[in-house]
Amino acid sequence: MKRIAVLTSGGDAPGMNAAIRAVVxxxxxxxxxxxxxxxxxxxxxxxDMQELGARDVGGIIQQGGTMLGSARCxxxxxxxxxxxxxxxxxxxxxxxxxxxGGNGSQTxxxxxxxxxxxxxxxxxxxDNDLAGSDITIGVDTALNIxxxxxxxxxxTASSHRRAFAVEVMGRDSGYLALMAxxxxxxxxxxxxxxxxAPERLETILNEAYDRGKKHGLIVVAEGAKNNGEKxxxxxxxxxxxxxxxxxxxxxGHVQRGGTPGAFDRLLATRLxxxxxxxxxxxxxxxxxxxxxxxxxxxxxxxxVGKHKPLDMDLFQLAxxxxx
Ligand code: ADP
Ligand code: F6P
Numbered sequence: 001m002k003r004i005a006v007l008t009s010g011g012d013a014p015g016m017n018a019a020i021r022a023v024v025x026x027x028x029x030x031x032x033x034x035x036x037x038x039x040x041x042x043x044x045x046x047x048d049m050q051e052l053g054a055r056d057v058g059g060i061i062q063q064g065g066t067m068l069g070s071a072r073c074x075x076x077x078x079x080x081x082x083x084x085x086x087x088x089x090x091x092x093x094x095x096x097x098x099x100x101g102g103n104g105s106q107t108x109x110x111x112x113x114x115x116x117x118x119x120x121x122x123x124x125x126x127d128n129d130l131a132g133s134d135i136t137i138g139v140d141t142a143l144n145i146x147x148x149x150x151x152x153x154x155x156t157a158s159s160h161r162r163a164f165a166v167e168v169m170g171r172d173s174g175y176l177a178l179m180a181x182x183x184x185x186x187x188x189x190x191x192x193x194x195x196x197a198p199e200r201l202e203t204i205l206n207e208a209y210d211r212g213k214k215h216g217l218i219v220v221a222e223g224a225k226n227n228g229e230k231x232x233x234x235x236x237x238x239x240x241x242x243x244x245x246x247x248x249x250x251x252g253h254v255q256r257g258g259t260p261g262a263f264d265r266l267l268a269t270r271l272x273x274x275x276x277x278x279x280x281x282x283x284x285x286x287x288x289x290x291x292x293x294x295x296x297x298x299x300x301x302x303x304v305g306k307h308k309p310l311d312m313d314l315f316q317l318a319x320x321x322x323x
Contacts, residue, residue, distance in 0.1 A: 001030075001032060001095055001096045001118070001279055001280045001282065002031070002032055002033065002093075002095065003032065003033045003035070003092065003093050003094045003095055003096070004023075004027050004032050004033070004034050004035070004094065004095075004096045004097070004098065004276070004279060004280075005034075005035040005036075005037050005044075005049060005089060005094045005096070005097050005098070006020060006023045006024070006034060006035070006036055006037065006052075006068070006097070006098040006100065007036075007037035007040050007041070007043060007044065007068060007097070007098075007099060007100065007101075008020065008040060008066040008068050008069070008070045008100045008101060008124070009040030009041055009070055009071070009073075009099060009100070009101035009104075009105035009108065010040070010070060010072065010101040010102045010103075010104050010105040010125065011070070011102060011125060011126065011127075011256060012064075012065050012066050012070045012138075012256055013102075013124045013125055013126050013136070013137050013138025013139075013141075013142075013256065013264075014064040014065075014126075014137075014138045014141035014142065014256070014257075014258050014259065014260035014261075014264050015124065015137040015138050015141065015260040015264035015265060015267060015268035016065070016066040016070070016100055016124055016137065016138070016268065017057075017060040017061060017063050017064075017065065017066060017067055017260070017268075018060075018061045018260060018264070018265045018266075018268035018269050018272070019100045019122055019124065019137060019268040019269070019271065019272035020036065020052075020057055020060070020066065020067060020068060020100070020272070021057040021060055021061055021269070021272075022268065022269045022270075022272035022273045022276070023098050023100075023122075023272045023273075023275065023276050024036075024052045024053070024054065024056070024057045025054055025057065026272070026273045026276035026277060026280075027276050027280065028053070028054055030276070030277075030280040032280060033051060034051065034052045035049045035050065035051055035052065035092065035094060036049060036050055036051075036052040036056075036067075036068045037049040037068060038050075038068055038069050039068070039069040039070065039071040039073075040069070040070050040071040040072075040073055040101070040105070041071070041073040041075075041076035041081070041085065041105075041108055042071045042073045042075075042076075043068075043069075044076070044084075044085035044088060044089065045073065045075055045076065045081050045084050045085050045088070046088075047088040047091070047092075049092075061260075061265055061269075062259060062260070062265075063259070063260075064141075064256075064257050064258050064259050064260060065257065066100075070101075072104075076108050077108070082108075082111055082112055082115060083115070085112065086112070086115055086116075086117060089117065095117075095118065096117075096118045096119070096120075096279045096280075096284065097109070097112065097117060097118070097119045097120075098119075098120050098121075098122060098272070098275050098276065098279060099119060099120075099121045099122070100121075100122040100124045100137070100272065101121070101122075101124055101125070102123075102124060102125030102127060102129070102130055102136070103125065103127075103129060103130055103307075105121070106121045106123075106130065106287055106300070106303065106304060107304050107305065109121050109287075109300070110285075110300040110301075110304045113284065113285045113300060118279060118284035118285070119284055119285065120275045120276075120278050120279045120283075120284055120285075120286055120287075120288060120297075121275070121286070121287040121288065121300070122137070122268075122271045122272050122275045122287075122288055123136040123137065123271060123287055123288065123289040123290065124136055124137035124138060124268070124271075125137070125138060125139075126138040126139055126141075126142035126169060126176065126255065126256055127139075127169065127170050127171060127172070127173045127175065127176065128173065128175040128176070128308070129170075129172060129173035129175065129307055129308050130287075130289065130303070130308060131298075131302070131303040131306035131307070131308045132287045132289040132291070132296075132298035132302065132303035133287070133289025133290050133291065133308075134289070134290050134291055134292070135267065135290050136289070136290075137264055137267055137268045137271065138256070138260070138264055139175070139176070139264075140261055140263040140264050140267075141258045141259070141260050141261045141263075141264045142168075142169065142176060142255040142256060142258065143176060143179055143180060143183070144258070144261060145251070145254060145255045145258045146166070146168045146176060146180040146184070146219075146251060146255055147180060147183055147184050149166060149249065149251055149254075150166055150180060150184035150186070150217065150219065151184065153166060153217065153249060154184070154185070154215055154217060157214075157215035157216070157217060157247075158214040158215045161209070161214055161215070161244075162215065162216075162244065162245075162247055163205050163215070163216035163217075163218070163235070163244055163245070163246045163247070164215070164216070164217050164218070164246070164247050164248070164249065165217075165218040165219075165220050165228055165231050165232070165246055165247070165248045165249070166180070166184075166217070166218070166219050166220070166228075166248075166249050166251060167220045167221070167222055167227060167228030167248065167249070167250040167251060167252075168180055168219060168220070168221060168222065168251055168255060169221075169222050169251070169252065169253075169255050169256065170191075170192075170221040170222050170223050171222065171223050172192065172223050172307065173191075173192070173193075173221070173223065173307075173308075173310065174189070174191020174192055174193050174194070174221040174223070174224070174310055175310055176221065176255075177189055177190065177191050177219045177220060177221035177224075178191055178219075178221075178310060178314055178315060178318060179314075180219050181219035181318050182314065182317065182318050182321065184217070184219065185217070185321070185322075186217045186218060186219040186318070186322065187204055187205060187208045187213070187216050187217050187218060187322050188201055188204045188205075188217075188218045188219075188322065189218070189219050189220075189315065189318050190218060190219070190220040190221065190224045190226055190227075190231075191220075191221045191223075191224055191310070191315070192221060192223045192224050192225070193309075193310045193312070193315070194312070194315055195224060195225050195226060196226065197226065198226055198230070198231055198234035198235070201218060201226075201231065202235070202238075202242055204216075204322075205218075205244075205246075206242075208322070211323070218231065218246075222250075222252075228248040228249075228250050229248070229250075231246055231248060232246060232248040234246075267290060270290075270295045271288050271289070271290060271295050272288075273295075274288045274295035274297075275288040278297055283297065285299060285300050286298060286299050286300065287300060287303050289303075
């Protein structure tokens with residue numbers, strides 16, 4: 001393996017830059033030439049890439065986002081798009097690819113791998129829903145950002161005896177909401193994996209006030225049916241009967257744009273270095289994820305199309321701790 005391309009794809013995650021840096025410097029150490037592809041699969045299809053040296057990735061480890069850019073690229077879901085990408089790589093003599101991204105991105109990587117290109121993935125998404133990795137790049141930083149917001153909201157909620165709901169990201173997964181709920185001391189957690197009706201939340205909040213709590217805090221996942229907007233509508237529509245309103249804060253992309261913490265910088269560095277070594281040593285068709293404290297390859301067929309289940313014992317624990 002002499003010429004390697006690296007791209008970041010899907011939702012960006014704090015730590016992606018640390019991963020790019022590790023790919024470039026580990027690859028150079030193996031005597032490879034490294035190309036950085038702009039905007040994920042869009043750059044592969046449009047042949048938009050640049051050679052990266054050690055200095056090009058200096059000063060980025062502490063920056064959120066991705067210096068290469070990221071994108072959702074519907075064209076790559078077509079065989080024609082992927083053939084175009086392969087042709088562009090072939091023209092440049094690139095014989096291996098590293099894909100830093102989440103579920104969709106790794107599905108795309110596997111499709112390319114099936115067409116004969118050696119590809120290795122790096123598990124990166126703030127949603128932490130990728131099979132083959134206990135934790136993914138960006139989760140820890142996103143969680144800390146959510147917690148900072150929750151801690152602040154609890155202060156004002158207590159002063160005014162108000163109820164608050166904080167909506168955190170998670171398109172299909174309640175991981176961020178559940179962990180933020182436990183670590184932030186929420187009265188209830190609403191996630192796609194275990195929906196709670198607004199009527200039940202009303203009871204939970206009332207009971208919390210009856211037990212002497214000064215605040216009522218709900219953490220809700222963006223992907224829940226009863227998301228922040230729905231809860232706001234319900235509590236507003238019934239405010240006279242309920243006796244209080246629910247203030248809703250939607251954190252949205254604020255969570256994704258943070259400065260990567262130590263955990264994510266180190267996780268990204270270790271996963272990406274392992275991915276580069278794996279590719280350079282001739283293995284491919286695998287996702288490098290963090291399993292039991294070790295950067296570990298898992299073959300794509302074992303992870304693609306799978307959704308990592310949430311530990312529902314923790315959902316029960318959140319309830320116990322909310323008393
Ligand atoms: P994430 O990787 O963060 O889950 P997406 O699901 O949006 O983000 O996927 C990112 C990109 O990966 C998509 O825009 C598309 O280019 C590519 N991709 C997703 N699913 C597939 C698929 N089934 N086949 C080929 N490419 C895909
Ligand atoms: O997959 C990561 C994620 O942040 C999800 O939690 C969220 O639903 C989605 O990306 C948002 O995507 P976009 O940035 O394209 O709006």
